[in-house]
Amino acid sequence: MDAISYERAVDVSSALRAAQQPGTMFIGGGTNLLDLMKGGVEHPVHLVDITRLRGLDTIGTLPDGGLRIGALVRNSDAANHALVREQYPLLSQAFLSGASPQLRNMATVGGNLMQRTRCGYFYDTAFTQCNKRQPGSGCASIEGQNRTHAILGASSQCVAVNPSDMSVALAALDAVVRVSSLRGERTIPIAEFHRLPADRPEVDTTLQPGELITAVDLPPLLFSEHSHYLKVRDRASYAFALVSVAAALQMDGNTVKTAHIALGGVAHKPWRASIAEQMLNGRPLTDATLREAAAAAMGEAQPLSGNRFKVLLAQRSIVRAVNQAAGRTGGVV
Numbered sequence: 001m002d003a004i005s006y007e008r009a010v011d012v013s014s015a016l017r018a019a020q021q022p023g024t025m026f027i028g029g030g031t032n033l034l035d036l037m038k039g040g041v042e043h044p045v046h047l048v049d050i051t052r053l054r055g056l057d058t059i060g061t062l063p064d065g066g067l068r069i070g071a072l073v074r075n076s077d078a079a080n081h082a083l084v085r086e087q088y089p090l091l092s093q094a095f096l097s098g099a100s101p102q103l104r105n106m107a108t109v110g111g112n113l114m115q116r117t118r119c120g121y122f123y124d125t126a127f128t129q130c131n132k133r134q135p136g137s138g139c140a141s142i143e144g145q146n147r148t149h150a151i152l153g154a155s156s157q158c159v160a161v162n163p164s165d166m167s168v169a170l171a172a173l174d175a176v177v178r179v180s181s182l183r184g185e186r187t188i189p190i191a192e193f194h195r196l197p198a199d200r201p202e203v204d205t206t207l208q209p210g211e212l213i214t215a216v217d218l219p220p221l222l223f224s225e226h227s228h229y230l231k232v233r234d235r236a237s238y239a240f241a242l243v244s245v246a247a248a249l250q251m252d253g254n255t256v257k258t259a260h261i262a263l264g265g266v267a268h269k270p271w272r273a274s275i276a277e278q279m280l281n282g283r284p285l286t287d288a289t290l291r292e293a294a295a296a297a298m299g300e301a302q303p304l305s306g307n308r309f310k311v312l313l314a315q316r317s318i319v320r321a322v323n324q325a326a327g328r329t330g331g332v333v
C-alpha cells in the first residue's frame with residue numbers, strides 16, 4: 001500500500017503552493033482518480049483536495065455574452081443550470097449522457113477534462129504492456145482487444161481514446177480552458193488542451209505540472225437553436241461512447257452558414273471533423289452533401305483489427321447528428 005498525505009486547500013493560491021511538493025495531485029470529485037489509485041495505476045504522494053476552493057463552483061455570464069463555468073462545478077449542476085440548458089443545450093446533453101446521476105453529482109468540470117482513457121490495458125496492471133501507464137513497455141491493444149479504440153490520430157505507441165463526453169461538446173463549441181499556476185494565469189483553447197499520443201502517450205494534455213484548471217469559458221452563443229449531441233454506445237446508459245458526435249450549426253434557412261462537428265470515441269482527443277465542416281459550410285443541407293461530408297470526415301481513418309465498424313458508424317452518426325441539429329429527418333448513409 002502506498003503512503004499518501006492529504007490536505008484540503010481553501011483557496012487557489014494555497015492549492016498552487018501545495019502542488020509544489022513532488023508527486024502531488026489535485027483531487028476533485030475523485031470519481032476517476034480514486035479508481036486509478038485503487039487499481040495501482042496512479043501513485044500520488046500527496047493529494048490536494050480542491051473541492052472547497054472559493055469561487056470555482058459558479059457559473060456566470062461573461063462581458064462578451066459568453067459563459068464561464070467554474071472548474072469545481074459538478075457535472076449535474078452544469079447540465080441542469082438554466083443558462084447552460086438554454087444557451088448551450090449541446091453541452092447539457094453531453095453532460096447528461098455521461099456516467100450515472102450519482103457520478104455526475106460528484107464529478108467536477110476540471111476532473112472531467114482530465115479523466116484518463118478507459119483502455120483496459122491501461123486500467124489493468126496485470127498487463128505489462130501499456131505505453132501510457134509504463135512508457136516504453138509497448139501497446140497491447142494494437143494486436144489485442146481494440147474494439148473501442150482509436151480510428152483517427154493514433155500512433156504506433158498508443159491507440160487509446162479520450163472518454164469524456166463533455167470535452168467533445170466543448171470542442172464543438174470552441175471552449176477555452178483557464179488555468180492558474182504560481183507563474184500566473186493562462187488560457188488554452190480546447191483544441192490544444194488534449195493531445196494526440198504521438199511518441200508521448202503518457203501525456204494526455206498540455207496542462208503543465210503545478211497548473212490548476214480554474215474554469216472553462218464558452219464563447220457567446222451562436223449555436224443554441226441548432227445543435228445536438230449523439231452518443232452511440234453498447235448500452236443505453238452508463239456506458240462510454242463507441243462514437244459520439246457534437247454537431248452545432250448556424251443555419252440560414254436550409255443553408256449551413258457554419259458547421260462545427262466534433263467526434264468522440266474515435267481518437268486520443270476530441271476530434272474536430274474540419275474537412276466535413278468545410279464541405280458543409282455555405283451549402284444547402286441535402287442528403288447528398290451530408291453523406292459526402294461524413295464520408296470525407298473518415299477519409300484518414302485507420303481502423304484496427306477489432307474496430308472497422310467504427311468507420312461506418314461514425315459516418316452514420318455524423319449524418320444523424322447534423323440532421324437532428326438542423327431539425328431534419330433522416331440519418332442513414
Ligand SMILES: Cc1cc2nc3c(=O)[nH]c(=O)nc-3n(C[C@H](O)[C@H](O)[C@H](O)COP(=O)(O)OP(=O)(O)OC[C@H]3O[C@@H](n4cnc5c(N)ncnc54)[C@H](O)[C@@H]3O)c2cc1C
Binds near residue numbers: 100211
Ligand atoms: C462507472 C463510471 C462511468 C463513467 N461514464 C462516463 C461517461 O459515460 N462519459 C464521461 O464523459 N465520463 C464518464 N465517467 C467519468 C467521469 O466523468 C469522470 O470520472 C469525472 O468527470 C472526473 O471528475 P472528478 O472531479 O471526479 O475527477 P477526479 O477523479 O477528482 O480527478 C481526475 C483527474 O483530474 C485531475 N483534476 C481534477 N480537477 C482538476 C483541476 N481543477 N485542475 C487540474 N487537474 C484536476 C486530478 O488530479 C485527476 O488526475 C465515468 C466514470 C465512472 C466511474
